[in-house]
Amino acid sequence: MELGKVVWKRQQETGFCKAAALVIALALLLSLAGCGDSAPGNTASSPGEERLELSLPLIVSGSTPSNLAAVQERLSAYTMEQIGAAIRFVPVEMDTLESFYLLKKAKSNEPDFIALMPAGTQLPNLVSAGLVLPLDDLLAEYGQDAIAASDYLKAGQLDGVQYMLPAVKDVYTMGTSIEFNAALVRKHGFDIASIRTIRDLEPMLAEIKAQEPDIIPLTNYLVPGYTQLLGGYDSLGDDLGVLNLQAGDGLQVVDWYETEEFRSIASMTRDWFLKGYISEDMIYTQERGIDLVADGRAFCSVGTITPTSDQGTDLDAASGLVEVQLMDQPQILNSYYAGLEGMCISTSCRYPEKAMQFLNLLFSDPNVVNLLTYGIEGENYTLTADGAADDGGRYFLLYGQPLNQKLAYQRRDNYQNYAENCASYLANDTVSPALGFVFDSSPVSTEVSLCQGVLAQYFSVIDCGCVDPETEIPRFIAALKEAGIDKIVAEKQRQLDEWLAS
Numbered sequence: 001m002e003l004g005k006v007v008w009k010r011q012q013e014t015g016f017c018k019a020a021a022l023v024i025a026l027a028l029l030l031s032l033a034g035c036g037d038s039a040p041g042n043t044a045s046s047p048g049e050e051r052l053e054l055s056l057p058l059i060v061s062g063s064t065p066s067n068l069a070a071v072q073e074r075l076s077a078y079t080m081e082q083i084g085a086a087i088r089f090v091p092v093e094m095d096t097l098e099s100f101y102l103l104k105k106a107k108s109n110e111p112d113f114i115a116l117m118p119a120g121t122q123l124p125n126l127v128s129a130g131l132v133l134p135l136d137d138l139l140a141e142y143g144q145d146a147i148a149a150s151d152y153l154k155a156g157q158l159d160g161v162q163y164m165l166p167a168v169k170d171v172y173t174m175g176t177s178i179e180f181n182a183a184l185v186r187k188h189g190f191d192i193a194s195i196r197t198i199r200d201l202e203p204m205l206a207e208i209k210a211q212e213p214d215i216i217p218l219t220n221y222l223v224p225g226y227t228q229l230l231g232g233y234d235s236l237g238d239d240l241g242v243l244n245l246q247a248g249d250g251l252q253v254v255d256w257y258e259t260e261e262f263r264s265i266a267s268m269t270r271d272w273f274l275k276g277y278i279s280e281d282m283i284y285t286q287e288r289g290i291d292l293v294a295d296g297r298a299f300c301s302v303g304t305i306t307p308t309s310d311q312g313t314d315l316d317a318a319s320g321l322v323e324v325q326l327m328d329q330p331q332i333l334n335s336y337y338a339g340l341e342g343m344c345i346s347t348s349c350r351y352p353e354k355a356m357q358f359l360n361l362l363f364s365d366p367n368v369v370n371l372l373t374y375g376i377e378g379e380n381y382t383l384t385a386d387g388a389a390d391d392g393g394r395y396f397l398l399y400g401q402p403l404n405q406k407l408a409y410q411r412r413d414n415y416q417n418y419a420e421n422c423a424s425y426l427a428n429d430t431v432s433p434a435l436g437f438v439f440d441s442s443p444v445s446t447e448v449s450l451c452q453g454v455l456a457q458y459f460s461v462i463d464c465g466c467v468d469p470e471t472e473i474p475r476f477i478a479a480l481k482e483a484g485i486d487k488i489v490a491e492k493q494r495q496l497d498e499w500l501a502s
Contacts, residue, residue: 053086054355055111057097058372059341059401064091065375075371082365083357098122101131101346112349113359115402119156119164119342120237120335120438126344127158128442133345135162138356145364149404154436155339160502164342165359168404170307170422172338173331173429176229177305181293182322184208184215197328198230199268201300205277208299216298217277219289220464227265227463229302230326231256234334234432236496237439240451241489243432245332251433251500253493255485258477266462266469273465282464294321307421327428334432343402362403369407388412437499444491447484454479 053076058064065071068089076086090111092100097116104110114132116122126132139147139162147153149168156164178195185192188211190204205217220226228239232246233256242256243249256262272278279298292298305325343362345355361368374381374389381391389409410418441448458476461467 051080051086052084052351052354053088054113054349054351054358055088055090056113056358057090057092057100057111057115059094059097059115059117060091065380067375067380070379071371071375074376075368078367078371079358079361082361083354085351085354085358087358098125101126102129110346110348112346112351112355114344114346115341116164116344117341117402118336119166119339119402123156123164123339123342123344123438124158124237124440124442127163128440131347132163133347133349133352135165135345135356138345138352142353142356143360143363146360146362149363149406152335152338152436155335155438156342157436158438158440164339164344165363165402166339167341167343167402168363168406170406171425172340173333174304174306174337175331175425175428176326176329177303177323178300178326179290179293179303180300180322180324181296181298182320183296184212184299185322192322192324195324196326198302198326202272202277205272205299206275209276212299215296216279216292217300218272219279219282219292219298219301220303226269226302227262229304230265230329231261232330232332233261234332234434235336236334236434236437236492237336238441238448239455240448240485241439241492243434245330245430245432251496253489253496255477255480255489257473257480263469263473266465266473269463269465270467270469271465278465280466283460283466290321307418307425330430331425331428332432333429334435335437338435339438341402364404364407366407369403369405370409372401372403373405373408383409384412434496434499437496439492439495441488444484444488447487450483451480451485451488454483 058068068091072087072089076088079085079087092115094117101110101114110131114126116126123132135143135156143165146165150166151168152166152172153162155166156162178192178198178201180190180192188204188207195201201218208215208217220229228235231242232244234243234245236242236253239256241253243251244254244256244259244261247259247261269278273280289298289301290303293301303323305323343359345352345359349355362372370377370389374391377383381389384390387409388411390412454476458472458479462469462472462476
């Protein structure tokens with residue numbers, strides 16, 4: 001499923017395991033810093049020949065395509081013809097993007113571009129660190145095609161200055177869904193098509209608990225995050241001060257953790273935890289909930305859905321998974337999703353004009369987009385008679401590279417009824433009144449750091465029902481207030497009001 005990939009953003013700032021992972025990642029980056037960052041076999045100039053070269057980060061997860069060097073060579077040959085510059089790939093792990101760039105700054109060898117995901121939380125920090133170049137003048141002169149292609153250009157702005165080109169996509173939002181183990185659905189004869197809300201699940205969870213004692217009834221796609229997936233709010237970047245859209249609060253920034261909506265969801269998960277529907281080990285496990293469901297160790301998980309999600313409602317699907325969208329949960333189009341992935345130019349770039357010319361290709365040239373997305377035609381993928389790409393698993397970069405994804409071929413598995421699926425899905429979008437607003441947390445950076453520490457202590461155990469919300473939520477709120485949540489909310493409201501007035 002494509003979209004549980006976004007859940008990480010909300011959890012990555014909390015919990016011991018994530019902090020430990022960041023420390024390990026930084027240590028690995030330090031140990032590898034002297035070993036070279038480019039793809040194997042990068043295109044070097046011949047003796048005595050000078051060639052202008054731009055270093056481009058590629059976002060990866062776990063491993064890089066084995067033939068990245070060949071793709072780099074093919075792309076460089078093309079860009080030399082188009083703009084007179086070659087490209088050198090720098091694979092970067094998604095979970096360590098921000099720390100990677102900060103480390104590179106310390107060593108004065110950061111790449112020419114900065115690829116971001118999730119950009120909403122990373123861009124303000126990197127702008128404050130002086131790593132990102134303002135793009136307005138460069139765009140005006142060299143980026144006209146990129147401007148024309150962009151749907152939500154303002155999602156890459158801070159204080160009215162363009163620092164990032166957000167990725168262009170057919171769909172920007174993510175719906176909330178329930179993933180089921182198809183074999184268990186068949187076995188118990190459940191009518192999953194009747195599910196419209198999260199609470200419709202309870203009779204099924206009760207039956208699984210009673211008749212399948214070795215199976216977890218309910219888990220979550222990645223790690224605990226029920227209240228965020230079910231909240232129906234615009235996080236305004238970091239969940240510390242939100243627009244509670246389901247409550248009809250309009251443009252009033254509020255502390256989500258003080259709302260009745262948060263308390264209601266926390267009460268539900270507590271009830272389900274006490275009934276044994278949610279595993280006691282939820283906050284400790286490092287296994288993905290979706291993997292537990294696929295293996296038959298769990299019945300279902302809460303996750304996210306897009307028109308190209310792999311699972312449908314076919315109980316005989318090869319994946320062994322089926323999926324139902326929760327129709328009472330709004331798909332909120334906000335700045336976070338509109339600018340989820342983006343590309344910037346580094347302040348250390350020696351050739352910013354050439355860099356912008358390449359970004360213009362990245363957002364307007366199908367040859368560049370498909371080379372990066374699928375590799376080399378005939379070697380890494382083939383085109384079907386109806387123009388879909390069949391990559392056969394031979395070449396894969398993490399979905400969501402910051403480019404114009406509309407110019408990429410559709411994968412064969414997603415091709416059938418794709419346009420119809422998108423149209424049906426987009427009909428459920430809710431546009432946030434703050435679409436285009438990006439919060440600059442630097443004036444309250446100390447408070448943000450302290451509040452994130454409070455979240456790490458309280459959020460997960462409340463979210464998955466491990467503790468009594470009647471006693472723990474008041475303590476949680478009090479700790480947030482002591483850490484400065486009210487100051488963050490006020491600053492976010494001030495910036496939002498100024499943005500609305502501009």
